[in-house]
Amino acid sequence: MTTAAIDPVRATGLSLDPSAAQPGPSGAIERRFGDQVVRIEAWGPGAIRVRCALHRIIDDIPHCLLDPLPATVSISESADGTVRLAAEDLSCELDEGGHLVFRRADGTVVLEESPGQFWSGGARRFTNTLNTYSRIEQRFAATTGERIYGLGQHRNGVLDHRGRTVDLVQRNAEINIPFYLSSRRYGFLWNSPAVGQAEFGVDATRWVADLARQIDYVVFVGDSPAQILSRYADATGHAPRFPSWATGLWQSKLRYRTQEELLGVAREYHRRGIPISLITADFFHWTRVGELTFDPVEFPDPAAMVAELDELGVRLMVSIWPSLSLLSPEFTQEQRKGHLVSTERGVPLALSDWNDKGFTQRLPITYYDATNPEARQALWARAVAGYYNLGVRTWWLDACEPEIRPEDHANLRFHAGLGSEVANAFPREHARGFHEGMGSAGEEDVLLFCRSAFAGSQRYGAAVWSGDIETTFASLADQVKAGLSIGIAGIPWWTTDTGGFHGGDPDDPSYRELLVRWFEFSVFCPILRMHGHREPRGADNGSTRSRDTLGPLGYGGPNELWSYGEEAYEHLTRLARLRERLRPYVAEVMAQASHTGVPPMRALFLEFPDDLHAWEVDDCYLFGPSILVAPVTQPGAIQRTVYLPAGSTWRDPWTGRVYEGGASITLAAPLGRPTVLLRDNVDLPIAD
Secondary structure, eight states, X not given: OOOOOXXXXXXXXXXXXXXXXXXXXXXXXXXXETTEEEEEEEOSTTEEEEEEEESSOOSOSOOSXXXXXXXXXXXXXXTTSOEEEEETTEEEEEOTTOOEEXXXXXXXXXXXXXXXXXXXXXXXXXXXXXXXXXXEEEXXXXXXXXXXXXXXXXXXXXXXXXXXXXXXXOBTTBEEEEEXXXXXXXXXXXXXXXXXXXXXXXXXXXXXXXXXXXXXXXXXXXXXHHHXXXXXXXXXXXXXXXXXXXXXXXXXXXXXOSHHHHHHXXXXXXXXXXXXXXXXXXXXXXXXXXXXXXXXXXXXOHXXXXXXXXXXXXXXXXXXXXXXXXXXXXXXXXXXXXXXXXXXXXXXXXXXXXXXXXXXXXXXXXXXXXXXXXXXXXXXHHHHHHTXXXXXXXXXXXXXXXXXXXXXXXXXXXXXXXXXXXXXXXXXXXXXXXXXXXXXXXXOOOOEEESOOOTTGGGGTEEEEOXXXXXXXXXXXXXXXXXXXXXXXXXXXXXXXXXXXXXOOTTOHHHHHHHHHHHHHHTTSSSEEEOOBOSSTTSSSSSSSTTOOOGGGOOOOOOSGGGGHHHHHHHHHHHHXXXXXXXXXXXXXXXXXXXXXXXXXXXXXXXXXXXXXXXXXXXXXXXXXXXXXXXXXXXXXXXXXXXXXXXXXXXOTTTOOEEESSEEEXXXXXXXXOOEEEETTOOOOOOO
């Protein structure tokens, strides 16, 4: 196969501009079956891409892939008419009836289409619904005992998705990344940003696109689960270098209302000798939704604020939304330039509603079109004028699903096409605009803090958090699975709102226990971040201006380490200093993730694939190769049972005791002491 190699770390990705055709590799197989056309082509070593459409293959539909890496490709045809394409250790067979089978080099079946009921139309089905758009179904056979991991971040509280239906749509705290890793040791990417569903039944797997024009997917194999993830990262992009400053503690709450309040918090951390890496100016530091500028009343000298924070060694991160209030001065000019998402029918601009300063009622808002290169450039230009020129270098891309009301993607028209076919790519393209903007300004360490993502977001420096989640122990338990799942789906930079988002009373002893346990977990996440909407949640009208209101949002209660009483403060500061000691290890683990595509938070089977029990464990994980983390997720717990993977020894850093792998043990788990073990002879500064 003749195709140029790319640098997957620096790749910027394929254009969503429909005018930019995207050539595939040579050596493809293409066959027609009635009105369906099937194309099979290698997409790197152990990776094969399949596309199927009515009448012709369409090359300009948005997808997730970079250019393919070189691979040794062979094509053959047997006497019965079956054609076979092999990309080194993976092959795909297409018979004369249109049936597809994927095999390893030794002939073992990896994945096979399922025809379904004999009258249903076969494994691939197009049901015309709107001109050239169809409801599309693709079916594969299920295998008894197969486990399904990845698929982004979901709130179903599971690590194994077999037996579940997953909505392929972006929502707050629900991140759709349609890639999974199978316990049968292959990976599968549904290479489409179309809205739909994935059903992992006991008899078949079915992928559905509500309105689209083409089936597009990639199958990956490798010698190990880790190699499969590396090949997936080669195909969709590796994360860039993780900035060294970002490995420390991030401080945030719902909203610091004024420049002086924000600086006061940073000064107090400095006075107490607690290092923080970053502090946040959250939403409504601006004047109107969509205006990328500090409110001059509440933040009278932002350049001086940034300069003082720099002297304290603290970065400022500003919150930017993709939405525009109809009252914003930028609204009219962006509308005239065609930079906004429009609708197929009805009112063309009111895609949702939100509170705005000076108004007690919710008002209509719209969204800029992140799939439009010119709109991305215009948004970046406004960010430069409002923030970058003041010294801001870190961006919080909040609400970037984006949230629409009602959830009717078929009514949205993007630059890249119909909403139902392209909407899931919005968060990735939104991050792309800021990544390219920072690159054009000569910035190398780019980190974009995003509430949503799609396959390929990692190549634009997207760090993702788990959205607006509940403040409960059950929610904490779910975060362990969510972090492992999104890492398998290709997003290595991930975290949560420590303590949850919705509520949490700093004066409540039970909540203080939850916060400390959550902080124990967050220390061993890629990013350690304090954030949440604490009680009293409606403490004032949301602004220092008496005429303004944000309704029930307010600005929330305090959320600094010292806000939770002396006992909790002692635990939290000890844990924060533990993270400081581990920062060199964290940086090394993040560098490994960027290079290999294997996430920092690793399900046990990624390091121990031959331990069958490791595939079943969903409440523990490895942070990098050397730290086994077992978060305490039950109130009042004072001990924790941990499974130790076979093939290594494990040392308790608090007691020094060494355990053999391949068995479960029970460890003491006093509040404020993370339940962790060190692998083999690794020596890390865990204990004080």
